[in-house]
Amino acid sequence: MPPRRSHKKSRSGCRRCKSRKIKCDEIHPRCGNCVKHGVPCDFEHPEVLAELQTAAATESPSTPASTVNFGSPISRYASVIPGASAIAAPLCRAPSTPAVSQTTPPGHRLLELRLMHQYTAMTCKTFTFTAPVTEDIWKITVPNLAFSGSQHLADAILAVAALHLRSMVPNDKELVRASHAYMAASLAEYSAALTKGIDHNNAESLFLTSALIAFQSTATRVFMKDEVMVGAGDGAGSSASRQRNQPSGCYSIPFSWFHSFQGVKAITAASWQYLRVSPIATQVINSQAVLQLDFTAGPKTFFGHLLEGMDEELAAMDDASSTTPRATPKTAPTSPTSHNYQPPDTPSAAAELVNSTRQAYQHAVAVLNWAHKIPHKGAPLAFPATVSRRFIELLEERRPRALAILACFFALLKSMDSIWWLQGMARREVLGVVSLFNSDFFGADAYRTWWPHLEWAMRIALYEHPSGGDNSEPIPADIWGADWYAEERALEEGLDHHGGYVRHIELLSQMSSAMQSIPAVPEFVPVMGNQG
Structure with missing residues (x-):
């Protein structure tokens, strides 16, 4: 029998490490062991456990103990969220007879x-x-x-x-x-x-x-x-x-x-060879508005101002990459103005990074310009699905330009404020993004510098229909900056010449060899809070 794994006892480790009887490094918001095994850590969302404990403690004595099935996901919750077993156990009392357990x-x-x-x-x-x-x-x-x-x-x-x-x-x-x-x-x-x-x-x-x-x-x-x-x-x-x-x-x-x-x-992408012959999938896909991106309009487009000063930013990134000596192992690149920015190893890598950054910004702005014209067709939801991986990295790096683009995306969601799963989203998220420009993280001049690029997003996020109008009503063109239905007719005329979304994916599948890749599974992020 192998010797038992030794560990130093800790009173403040995460619950998963405690249950496994191993040392927790107590790193927040996610300990090293949980990161290593790819599982959630209760350091991330302690409020989840607190609310569930409150819910369990306030259960009415008259509530049947059998409301949770042994095989149900509610009882299996304990295996997914650390520490939940203590909550689930009282709700999963043993049945009085074996026959009941099968029901x-x-x-x-x-x-x-x-x-x-x-x-x-x-x-x-x-x-x-x-x-x-x-x-x-x-x-x-x-x-x-x-x-x-x-x-x-x-x-x-x-x-x-x-x-x-x-x-x-x-x-x-x-x-x-x-x-x-x-x-x-x-x-x-x-x-x-x-x-x-x-x-x-x-x-x-x-x-x-x-x-x-x-x-x-x-x-x-x-x-x-x-x-x-x-x-x-x-x-x-x-x-x-x-x-x-x-x-x-x-x-x-x-x-x-x-x-x-x-x-x-x-x-x-990974299953297109099967989905392309599925009437169910193709009908769902073709019901989406087709991306018609214009990369040539430049600063004259509605959101073209978000690209102002980009050449200077990229030049600074290139200069930092070519002049800053490397002193530590390479990690994910961050902002050239950040204290922990580490440039790429070679000039070619630096040029590739600059080029991918330029393309990420240009593509994201092109999607905004398209979605701004037909937001009532659900077009803004294409933004998180279609932006490049590099753009997401720029958000992770807290780059001001990427955040300004993000604020405009969230403002576009105002057009769908009547939908329950998007209600209030534009206001909350735009205010949140703009608050970053007021923080010490960017410095005193960031808000003043970027306000011209954030002003439209703030105006839309705070817009209220006069006399308590229906949130599904279009925002006036002079405030929004476009007539939704006139733009829709124009885009539909263009669509007649380009085919539906399935045709769009067919073309992409022919150009990309990445269509066979298996997608990563999103991490389960339980979110609790005041549901008022």
């Missing part, structure tokens, strides 16, 4: 029936507000696929339905538990399915699950306690470079948005 408890059946009714009656319609033609797919076809044996799709359906109900019944602790438990289970099963590989049998369900995960990742932001998050990270950013560059006590960028929406794009 789903009535309370749990009622919960799932409630969630399924919510999904088919209401939630599925909130995914089709820009394309009612797909309502039957989300309402009928998707549940049927789940019933045919796709557990990750079934759990994703129930998770999103639970979130939707939480938005209407914010104090229901059962829904708090259910929304996290079902999504945690869905992500675990989704990850396992991807590990086994994508084929014609599971491509459709994996594609649809990835879309529901993206919806869930977006919706969880609705339940954030404050408009400006306080902390060192949002749980989605575990890289060392991101943590080093996160200003303390500042707004936290929702990187999970980008990861989940990029996951949909990656799934589509």
Whole structure:
């Protein structure tokens, strides 16, 4: 028998390390052992455990103990979120007879029936507000696929339905538990399915699950306690470079948005040989507005001002790369003005970095310009799915230009403020991003320098329809900067010459050899808070 692993006892280590009886390095917001094994760490979101403990402690004595099934995701929550086993255990009391253990408890059946009714009656319609033609797919076809044996799709359906109900019944602790438990289970099963590989049998369900995960990742932001998050990270950013560059006590960028929406794009790419012949997938894909990007318009476009001064910024980056000696091992590059910026090893690498940065900015601004014209068609949601990996790195580095672009993206979401999973998002996120320019992280002159590029985003984020008008009404063209419906007609005329979104993906698939890559699974980030 191998000797027992020795460890130094610690009273302040994370719960997962304590349960494994190993030494915890107590690094926040995620200890080294949890990073190594790729699992969540309760240092990241201690409020999750606190709220669940409160919910368990306040359960009514009359509540049936059998409301949680042994095989249900709610009982499996303990295996996904560290420390939750102590909460789940009292709710999973042993049945009095073996026969009962094989039966789903009535309370749990009622919960799932409630969630399924919510999904088919209401939630599925909130995914089709820009394309009612797909309502039957989300309402009928998707549940049927789940019933045919796709557990990750079934759990994703129930998770999103639970979130939707939480938005209407914010104090229901059962829904708090259910929304996290079902999504945690869905992500675990989704990850396992991807590990086994994508084929014609599971491509459709994996594609649809990835879309529901993206919806869930977006919706969880609705339940954030404050408009400006306080902390060192949002749980989605575990890289060392991101943590080093996160200003303390500042707004936290929702990187999970980008990861989940990029996951949909990656799934589509990796399984396109199967999805292209799927009537379900192609109809969902073709219901999306087709990207028609203009890279030649330059500064004359609506958001062209966001590229002002870019050449000077890139020149400074190039100079820093060529003149600063290397003294430490190479890590992810950060801002040239940052204290821990480390330039690339060679001139060619420096040139490649400058070029990729230029392309990342130009592409992101082109997507904004396109989405600004038809925001009511859901076009802004293409932004987190289509921006480059380099642009996400620039956000991780807290580059002012990338953050100004991000603020404009969030402002575009004002056009969908009537949708429950986007309600209030524009105001909260724009104010959060702008707060970074007022922080000590950028220095005293940052706000004044970048305000001309943030002014439109702030004006839109704070806009209120006169006389309490409906949030679904278009914002006047003189305030928004474009007539939504006139622009839509113009773009549709162009679409007649370019084909639908499926044709767009076909062309991309012919140009890229990366279509066979397997997408990374987004990390489960439980979000709790004051649901008021």
